[in-house]
Structures are given as structure tokens and as C-alpha cells.
Amino acid sequence: MTSNSIISPKAKIATGVTIGDFVRVHDNVVIEAGTKIGDHCVIGQPASVQAYANKLVRIGEDSVIRSHTVIYEGSEFGKKLETGHHVVIREGTQVGLNLRVGNFSDIEGACTIGDYCRFHGYAHIGRGSVLGNFIWIYSLVTLTNDPLPPSKILQPVTIDDGVVVAVGSTVLPGSHLGRGSFVAAGSQVHGVVPVASVWKGSGVMGSVHRLASLEHGVQHPWMRHFAEAFPVEAQDRLKALSEAVLADSRAFSTRKK
Amino acid sequence: MTSNSIISPKAKIATGVTIGDFVRVHDNVVIEAGTKIGDHCVIGQPASVQAYANKLVRIGEDSVIRSHTVIYEGSEFGKKLETGHHVVIREGTQVGLNLRVGNFSDIEGACTIGDYCRFHGYAHIGRGSVLGNFIWIYSLVTLTNDPLPPSKILQPVTIDDGVVVAVGSTVLPGSHLGRGSFVAAGSQVHGVVPVASVWKGSGVMGSVHRLASLEHGVQHPWMRHFAEAFPVEAQDRLKALSEAVLADSRAFSTRKK
Amino acid sequence: MTSNSIISPKAKIATGVTIGDFVRVHDNVVIEAGTKIGDHCVIGQPASVQAYANKLVRIGEDSVIRSHTVIYEGSEFGKKLETGHHVVIREGTQVGLNLRVGNFSDIEGACTIGDYCRFHGYAHIGRGSVLGNFIWIYSLVTLTNDPLPPSKILQPVTIDDGVVVAVGSTVLPGSHLGRGSFVAAGSQVHGVVPVASVWKGSGVMGSVHRLASLEHGVQHPWMRHFAEAFPVEAQDRLKALSEAVLADSRAFSTRKK
Numbered sequence: 001m002t003s004n005s006i007i008s009p010k011a012k013i014a015t016g017v018t019i020g021d022f023v024r025v026h027d028n029v030v031i032e033a034g035t036k037i038g039d040h041c042v043i044g045q046p047a048s049v050q051a052y053a054n055k056l057v058r059i060g061e062d063s064v065i066r067s068h069t070v071i072y073e074g075s076e077f078g079k080k081l082e083t084g085h086h087v088v089i090r091e092g093t094q095v096g097l098n099l100r101v102g103n104f105s106d107i108e109g110a111c112t113i114g115d116y117c118r119f120h121g122y123a124h125i126g127r128g129s130v131l132g133n134f135i136w137i138y139s140l141v142t143l144t145n146d147p148l149p150p151s152k153i154l155q156p157v158t159i160d161d162g163v164v165v166a167v168g169s170t171v172l173p174g175s176h177l178g179r180g181s182f183v184a185a186g187s188q189v190h191g192v193v194p195v196a197s198v199w200k201g202s203g204v205m206g207s208v209h210r211l212a213s214l215e216h217g218v219q220h221p222w223m224r225h226f227a228e229a230f231p232v233e234a235q236d237r238l239k240a241l242s243e244a245v246l247a248d249s250r251a252f253s254t255r256k257k
Numbered sequence: 258m259t260s261n262s263i264i265s266p267k268a269k270i271a272t273g274v275t276i277g278d279f280v281r282v283h284d285n286v287v288i289e290a291g292t293k294i295g296d297h298c299v300i301g302q303p304a305s306v307q308a309y310a311n312k313l314v315r316i317g318e319d320s321v322i323r324s325h326t327v328i329y330e331g332s333e334f335g336k337k338l339e340t341g342h343h344v345v346i347r348e349g350t351q352v353g354l355n356l357r358v359g360n361f362s363d364i365e366g367a368c369t370i371g372d373y374c375r376f377h378g379y380a381h382i383g384r385g386s387v388l389g390n391f392i393w394i395y396s397l398v399t400l401t402n403d404p405l406p407p408s409k410i411l412q413p414v415t416i417d418d419g420v421v422v423a424v425g426s427t428v429l430p431g432s433h434l435g436r437g438s439f440v441a442a443g444s445q446v447h448g449v450v451p452v453a454s455v456w457k458g459s460g461v462m463g464s465v466h467r468l469a470s471l472e473h474g475v476q477h478p479w480m481r482h483f484a485e486a487f488p489v490e491a492q493d494r495l496k497a498l499s500e501a502v503l504a505d506s507r508a509f510s511t512r513k514k
Numbered sequence: 515m516t517s518n519s520i521i522s523p524k525a526k527i528a529t530g531v532t533i534g535d536f537v538r539v540h541d542n543v544v545i546e547a548g549t550k551i552g553d554h555c556v557i558g559q560p561a562s563v564q565a566y567a568n569k570l571v572r573i574g575e576d577s578v579i580r581s582h583t584v585i586y587e588g589s590e591f592g593k594k595l596e597t598g599h600h601v602v603i604r605e606g607t608q609v610g611l612n613l614r615v616g617n618f619s620d621i622e623g624a625c626t627i628g629d630y631c632r633f634h635g636y637a638h639i640g641r642g643s644v645l646g647n648f649i650w651i652y653s654l655v656t657l658t659n660d661p662l663p664p665s666k667i668l669q670p671v672t673i674d675d676g677v678v679v680a681v682g683s684t685v686l687p688g689s690h691l692g693r694g695s696f697v698a699a700g701s702q703v704h705g706v707v708p709v710a711s712v713w714k715g716s717g718v719m720g721s722v723h724r725l726a727s728l729e730h731g732v733q734h735p736w737m738r739h740f741a742e743a744f745p746v747e748a749q750d751r752l753k754a755l756s757e758a759v760l761a762d763s764r765a766f767s768t769r770k771k
Contacts, residue, residue, distance in 0.1 A: 004261070004518070006278050021520050022279045022536045022554070024296045039538045039556050040279070040582070042296050042324050067556050067584055068297070068600070070324055070342050085584050085602050086325070086618075088342050088360050103602050103620050104343075104636075106360050106378050118664075121620050121638055122361075124378055124396055136664055139638055139656055142396055142424055144442070149423055150375070150393055150483045153473050166663055167656055168684050170425050170442055185658070185684055186702050188443050216667050226664045261518070263535050279536045281553045297536070299553050299581050325554070327581055327599050343582070345599050345617050361600075363617050363635050379618075381635055381653055399653055399681055401699075406680055407632075407650055407740045410730050427682050427699055445700050 011044065020067065028073040030058040038067035038085070045072045049109070052091035060097075072109070084121065096133065098231070114161070116234055128156030132179075134223070134230075134241060135159055138167040147173040160195070162241050164222065180221055180245030182208050196221070196248035209249040221245040268301065277324065285330040287315040295324035295342070302329045306366070309348035317354075329366065341378065353390065355488070371418070373491055385413030389436075391480070391487075391498060392416055395424040404430040417452070419498050421479065437478055437502030439465050453478070453505035466506040478502040525558065534581065542587040544572040552581035552599070559586045561605035563623070569605070586623065598635065610647065612745070628675070630748055642670030646693075648737070648744075648755060649673055652681040661687040674709070676755050678736065694735055694759030696722050710735070710762035723763040735759040 005023035007013070014033040019025070023037055026044030037043060043065070047053045052074030059065070063081040071083075074091035080098040083089070087101050090109030099113055102121035107113075111125055114133035119125070123137045126145040137143075143157040155174035159165070163177045166185040177183065178195035186201075193199050198206040212219035219225070223242035230238060262280035264270070271290040276282070280294055283301030294300060300322070304310045309331030316322070317336040326340045331348035337355040340346070344358050347366030356370055359378035364370075368382055371390035376382070380394045383402040394400075400414040412431035416422075420434045423442040434440070435452035443458075450456050455463040469476035476482070480499035487495060519537035521527070528547040533539070537551055540558030551557060557579070561567045566588030573579070574593040583597045588605035594612040597603070601615050604623030613627060616635035621627075625639055628647035633639070637651045640659040651657075657671040669688035673679070677691045680699040691697070692709035700715075707713050712720040726733035733739070737756035744752060 004520070006261070021538050022297070024278050040297055040325070040536070040554055045324070067559070068325055068343070068554070068582055086343055086361075086582070086600055104361055104600075104618055122379065122636065138663060140397065140654065144424055148468060148470050148473075148475060148477070148479075149395060149421060150479050150486070151470075151473070151475055152483065153470060153475065164663060167658055172442065185686065211662060213662050213665075213667060216662075216665070218662060218665055218667065220662070222662075222664050226666065229664070263518070279554070281535050297554055297582070302581070325582055325600070343600055343618075361618055379636065397654065401681055405725060405727050405730075405732060405734070405736075406652060406678060407736050407743070408727075408730070408732055409740065410727060410732065429699065 008044075014061075026073065028054055028056045030056055032059060032061040032063075032079075034062040035059055035065070036063070037065045038069065040068045041065055042070045045070055047072050047074050047091035049074075049091055052109075055091070066103075075109075078115065090127075098234075102139070111156075115237075116230055120167075126156060128154055129159070130156060131159045132161040132163075134162045134234075134238065136164040136222075138165060138169075138185075140168045141165045141171070142169075143171045144173050162221065162223065162245055165189075180208055180241070180248060182211060182220065194252060196245050196252050207249040207253040209246055209253070221249065265301075271318075283330065285311055285313045287313055289316060289318040289320075289336075291319035292316055292322070293320070294322045295326065297325045298322055299327045302327055304329050304331050304348035306331075306348055309366075312348070323360075332366075335372065347384075355491075359396070368413075372494075373487055377424075383413060385411055387413060387415045389416060389418040389420075391419050391491075391495065393421040393479075395422060395426075395442075397425045398422045398428070399426075400428045401430050419478065419480065419502055422446075437465060437498070437505060439468060439477065451509060453502050453509050464506040464510040466503055466510070478506065522558075528575075540587065542568055542570045544570055546573060546575040546577075546593075548576040549573055549579070550577070551579045552583065554582045555579055556584045559584055561586050561588050563588075563605055566605035566623075574611075580617075589623075592629065604641075612748075616653070625670075629751075630744055634681075640670060642668055643673070644670060645673045646675040646677075648676045648748075648752065650678040650736075652679060652683075652699075654682045655679045655685070656683075657685045658687050676735065676737065676759055679703075694722060694755070694762060696725060696734065708766060710759050710766050721763040721767040723760055723767070735763065 007025040008027045010027040011029040013031045019037045020039035029044035055074035060079040066085045069087040072091040075093040077095045078097040082100040084103035089107040092110040095113045096115035105123040107125040108127040111129045113131045117135045119137040120139040124142040126143045145156045159177045160179040162180040165183040169187040172190040177193045180196040181193045184200040208220045223238045227238040264282045265284045267284040268286040270288045276294045277296035286301035312331035320338040323342045326344040329348040332350040334352045335354040339357040341360035346364040349367040352370045353372035362380040364382040365384040368386045370388045374392045376394040377396040381399040383400045402413045416434045417436040419437040422440040426444040429447040434450045437453040438450045441457040465477045480495045484495040521539045522541045524541040525543040533551045534553035543558035569588035577595040580599045583601040586605040589607040591609045592611040596614040598617035603621040606624040609627045610629035615633045619637040621639040622641040625643045627645045631649045633651040634653040638656040640657045659670045673691045674693040676694040679697040683701040686704040691707045694710040695707045698714040722734045737752045741752040
């Protein structure tokens with residue numbers, strides 16, 4: 001811990017945590033063992049939303065918070081959280097194991113996010129979004145929540161396990177992306193995306209097991225060729241998810257004929 | 258004021274202003290009473306554009322500047338400016354009352370912005386843009402200015418009172434968005450958008466009072482159901498604007514038949 | 515050099531370099547004469563990718579690194595690098611002369627970038643991208659690299675000299691943009707873009723010398739009317755490039771008839 005970071009004496013920081021330079025750690029902060037906080041971060045930023053003000057933020061074991069990241073109080077993160085640089089995560093976010101968030105991403109609070117999700121850069125997770133496990137959100141994807149902007153109607157997005165949302169897609173308010181579905185780059189998603197289906201542009205166009213590269217010998221669901229990017233303790237869940245999505249995908253394909 | 262921020266003795270900072278940690282306040286800065294500056298900000302960043310170099314930046318009363326924000330010298334902000342985290346505002350920006358700018362937004366300078374505008378995250382306000390009052394710019398909206406990039410032609414965008422530009426839209430150079438018009442998500446705007454009309458994709462498709470949610474009992478113009486999000490002193494102006502836009506919208510609807 | 519920045523004694527910093535406040539300069543850093551580093555930057559961020567860990571990062575003479583920029587170790591930048599605020603450049607990036615990178619841009623490492631390239635804001639240069647000289651990448655452009663996300667297939671983008679990619683375009687994995695080609699705003703590029711052609715939406719629609727503003731008397735290739743924005747020592751190369759692109763453009767135009 002460097003002498004030029006400002007650490008509240010009320011923060012509970014496990015032994016062995018490393019904290020970079022020019023870091024501000026506020027009062028309501030718990031940082032568990034093995035975590036590294038990069039330079040210029042703000043951890044435990046006070047929340048102005050009353051329901052979360054003065055509530056703890058807990059950052060799980062072995063996390064890596066990269067420089068210039070801002071994390072508000074009033075959230076909970078499982079082990080091995082990993083953020084890129086210049087990330088913002090607002091209050092009331094409940095996160096499972098090993099979330100990875102890319103540079104310049106913004107999680108707007110009051111969200112639920114499961115285990116092993118991966119967000120790339122400039123991902124914008126709108127307030128109130130509900131995400132399952134093993135979800136991929138690529139760069140410049142926005143999850144919205146207001147169907148008639150500006151209004152007081154809040155219709156967040158729901159995304160089920162194993163979903164992939166490719167670069168530059170916008171998910172419109174109230175959308176529900178079914179388990180294992182795949183949204184192609186630059187799409188605008190609305191309504192219900194069926195389980196194990198492929199969404200392209202503004203509609204469904206197939207089932208995920210048709211996504212394949214013959215040249216490279218890989219075929220979706222992605223868990224079939226990309227499971228090894230996850231830790232050993234996640235492998236059983238990935239295998240079960242892969243089988244379920246594959247079955248759904250074949251069923252979806254048959255139904256369409 | 259913390260001892261580890263670097264405040265120029267030439268800056269004029271009202272009593273009661275709070276300044277976070279690791280902040281750099283340069284020479285040509287005026288910060289008025291009641292304002293809070295977050296951690297890691299740079300206020301009064303020297304401008305390399307000659308016309309604004311060594312000119313004052315004035316931040317009005319009761320503003321909230323969130324962490325990692327950079328504001329150049331040579332700008333003027335009315336009361337209650339509010340920035341998110343990691344915002345950049347360049348020199349020569351003239352702003353009215355109570356502008357709110359979301360995380361990661363970039364105002365590229367030499368802009369005029371009226372009262373009570375709201376920008377969400379990753380909004381990019383191109384150099385020279387001219388905006389009226391009560392304007393909503395959602396995430397990932399870009400206001401451009403060069404019709405033949407790269408060139409020396411500068412054709413900034415003009416946006417009139419009460420306009421809404423929804424998520425992910427690009428406004429092409431020289432566009433003029435008429436009072437109370439609404440741009441749907443993911444549009445590409447060019448030319449003139451008629452007052453109180455709805456623009457979707459690359460053209461006009463209706464009038465704003467047709468935008469409604471029967472389920473929630475709300476109908477545009479948005480000032481009819483969302484005025485209470487603004488302070489009491491703005492209510493008369495919102496009411497007048499709402500009536501004007503509604504009249505324009507009905508007239509536009511009739512004309513199209 | 516201010517007393518509140520943390521400069522590794524192992525860093526090699528030329529005399530006359532200026533370093534702002536709250537800056538962290540790590541071990542494997544070489545900063546050449548005349549360079550200015552803004553506040554809150556991190557220079558020489560340790561790379562976790564083994565091939566680049568503990569390798570030098572060299573920042574060429576007369577560079578300007580603006581505040582809150584993060585540059586990893588293991589890269590090489592020619593003279594007059596210029597970054598905006600909040601930029602991230604990861605390890606293994608080889609850059610020629612006078613690259614300019616706009617606010618919030620992200621160069622994801624293992625890239626090769628030639629001389630005199632200009633990137634605007636929120637540009638995302640995917641890992642492994644190969645760019646020539648005099649290339650314009652506008653705001654919110656993403657260069658991708660994974661054709662079947664998520665997968666282990668890496669198919670970066672190649673962009674040849676003089677190319678322009680306008681605002682909000684996505685370049686899909688493995689695309690090759692030929693010399694002097696122009697991608698219109700909001701496009702999705704795939705495959706091969708012929709030399710000196712114009713790509714709009716999802717296909718080719720003309721040749722670049724047809725891009726013109728009669729009103730302003732300017733016509734592409736852009737080097738004909740915008741060369742003076744570059745330093746004097748670049749003029750001969752720009753002239754040759756302009757002539758080559760113009761010849762290609764006329765040939766392409768004829769071939770299409």
C-alpha cells in the first residue's frame with residue numbers, strides 16, 4: 001500500500017491486498033485477500049441513490065481492478081472480478097464469480113449479473129439489467145431500459161445463460177434473450193429472442209449450431225470450442241450448458257422447417 | 258480542500274467549494290459556491306487553440322463534477338452543471354443552466370448549449386454544435402461536422418429545443434433538428450428534421466404525439482409526462498414548450514395526410 | 515517533473531521532458547526529448563502477456579500524451595505521438611511517426627501502425643490489426659478480429675495507405691481495405707474493399723474521386739485538399755499517394771462501366 005493513496009481507516013482491506021498509486025478508498029469498502037487495485041481508482045464512491053447510500057461494497061478474493069476504475073458503494077462482487085481501465089460500476093450491482101469488464105465499460109447499477117460473464121470495451125449495461133451466467137457482451141453493446149425516452153417507465157433487459165451479443169448491437173427495453181442465443185454484430189434487438197436462436201439485424205434468422213467455421217473446425221454453441229478459456233471449476237457447468245443449448249438449437253431448427 | 262490536490266493560487270474558488278483528492282486546478286479557473294469537484298479531475302486544462310488560450314473557465318454554483326473529468330479553460334457553465342465520470346469538455350463551450358453530461362462523454366469545444374440539456378454516456382458533441390434548451394442526447398450519439406472527411410469544411414449540427422436523439426444515432430454534418438423532434442435509436446440523420454416529427458433510420462416517419470405507451474398511459478411530447486424531473490423554476494418553460502410542440506405535431510400530422 | 519508523480523528510477527527520461535501531476539512512470543520506459551506527459555497518466559503499465567512483459571516502451575521525441583492515458587510496456591512509438599485524454603494503448607504496438615489518437619480510444623495491442631495515422635474518439639483498434647500510413651479512423655469505429663465470437667480464431671483487419679473509415683463503422687474480422695478506399699459512416703465492412711473504392715453500408719458503391727463538394731470545390735482523394743494538415747516532410751509522400759489513389763480510382767470507375 002503506497003503512502004500517496006488515501007485509504008479510509010474504516011475500509012476493511014485484507015492483508016496482502018495491493019493498492020497502486022493515487023487511489024482513493026472510501027469508508028464502506030471490503031476488499032478481500034489477493035486483490036490488486038490499480039492506480040487512480042476510486043473504490044466505494046458514495047452513492048446518491050438513497051437505497052444504496054452507506055451500504056458496503058465487497059470486492060471478492062483475487063480480483064484485479066485496473067487503473068482509473070470507479071466502483072460505487074452498495075455492490076457485491078464474487079471472486080476474481082477483473083476490470084479494464086476506466087471502468088465505472090454504479091451502486092446496487094450484484095455480481096457472481098469472475099466477471100470481466102473491458103476498458104471504458106459502464107455498469108449503471110441495480111443490476112444482477114451471474115457467474116463468469118465477459119464484457120468487452122464500451123459496454124453499457126443499463127440500470128436494472130438482469131444477466132445470467134457465461135454471457136458475452138462485446139464492444140459498444142448497449143442494454144437499454146426506457147421504451148419511450150425520456151419517461152419513468154423502466155423496462156430493463158433480461159439475458160439468459162450462455163448468450164453472445166456481438167459488437168455494436170443495441171438491446172431495446174424489455175427484451176429477453178433466451179438461453180444460448182446469439183446476436184450478430186450491429187443488430188437492434190427487441191422482444192423475445194428464442195433460446196439457441198441467431199438474431200441478425202432486426203429479426204431471428206437461424207439456430208446457433210449453424211454458426212460454424214469449416215476451415216477452423218469450430219461450431220457453436222461456443223462452449224464446445226471455447227470452454228478452456230474458463231477455469232477448471234466451471235467446466236461441468238459449461239458442459240451441461242453446451243448440451244442444453246445444442247439440444248435447443250436442433251429443436252429450434254426442426255421447428256422452423 | 259485536500260492537501261494532495263494541486264490548486265493554482267490564481268484560481269478563484271468560492272468558499273464552501275469541495276475538491277476531492279488528486280485534483281489539478283489550473284490558473285484560469287473560477288469555481289462558484291456550492292460546487293463539488295470529484296477525485297482525479299483536471300479543471301482549466303490549458304487550451305492549445307489560440308482563441309481560447311488563457312481565457313477563464315467559469316463553473317457555476319452548485320455544480321457536481323464527478324471523478325476523472327477534464328474541463329478546459331475558455332468555457333462558461335451556468336449553475337448546476339453535472340458531469341459523470343471520465344468526461345471531457347474542451348475550450349470555447351458556452352453552456353446554460355443545469356447541463357448534465359453522462360460518463361465518458363466528450364464535448365469537443367466551440368459549442369453553444371442552452372439550459373437543462375441532458376446527455377447520457379459516450380455522447381460525442383462535435384466541435385461547433387449549436388444546441389437549444391431541454392435537449393436529450395442518449396448514449397453513443399455522435400454529432401458530426403465534416404461532410405467530406407477529412408476536409409476543412411465545418412458544418413456543425415443545430416438542434417432546437419426539446420429534441421430527443423435516442424441511443425446510437427449519428428447526426429450527419431449540417432443537419433438541423435427542428436423543435437420537439439424525436440430521433441429513434443440507431444438512426445442516421447441528415448438534412449432538416451421537421452419540427453415535432455419522428456425520424457427513424459434515414460427518414461421521417463410520423464409526428465411525435467403518436468409516440469405513446471397505452472399500457473403506461475404516457476404520450477409524447479415528453480414534457481407532458483416527464484416535466485417533474487426538472488426543477489420548479491423550469492416548469493413554465495416546459496409547459497410552453499410542450500404546448501408548442503404538441504400544436505406543431507398535430508399540424509405536421511394533418512399536413513401529411 | 516513534479517514531486518507528486520511517481521517516476522521509477524529505472525525509467526530513461528530525456529532532459530526537458532515535462533511530466534504533469536499524479537503520473538506513474540514504471541520501470542521499462544524510455545521517453546525522448548521534448549515530450550510532455552499530462553496529469554494522471556500511467557506509462558509503462560506492466561503487461562500480463564508474457565511475450566511483452568518487461569520489454570521497453572519507447573515514446574518518441576516531441577510527443578504529447580494527454581491526461582489519464584495508459585500506455586503499456588512493450589511498445590514503440592515514433593516521433594510526435596499525440597494522444598487525447600483517457601486513451602489506452604496495450605503492449606506490443608509498433609507505431610510510426612506522428613500518430614494521433616482521440617479521447618477514449620483503445621489500441622488493443624500487438625498492432626502495427628504506420629506513419630501519420632489519425633484516430634478520432636472511441637476508436638477501437640482490435641488486437642493484431644495492421645495499418646499502413648495516412649489512415650483516418652473516425653469516432654466509434656471498431657476493428658474486430660474474431661469471426662465466430664467467442665473463439666480462438668484470430669483474423670485481424672488490414673488497412674492500406676490513405677484509407678478513411680467514417681464514424682460508427684465496424685470492420686469485420688479479416689477484412690482488407692485497399693489503398694485509398696473510403697468507408698462511409700455507419701457501414702459494416704467485410705471481405706476485400708477494392709483500392710480507391712467507396713464502401714457504403716455493406717457493399718461497394720463507387721470510386722473515391724466521385725466524393726466531392728462542388729460548393730466547396732473539394733474532391734477526393736482527400737490528399738488533394740487536406741495535405742496541408744500534415745507536416746512539410748510528409749508532403750512528397752502525400753503527393754505520390756494522392757496520384758496513385760486518383761489513378762486507381764479512375765481505373766476502378768472505368769472497370770465498373
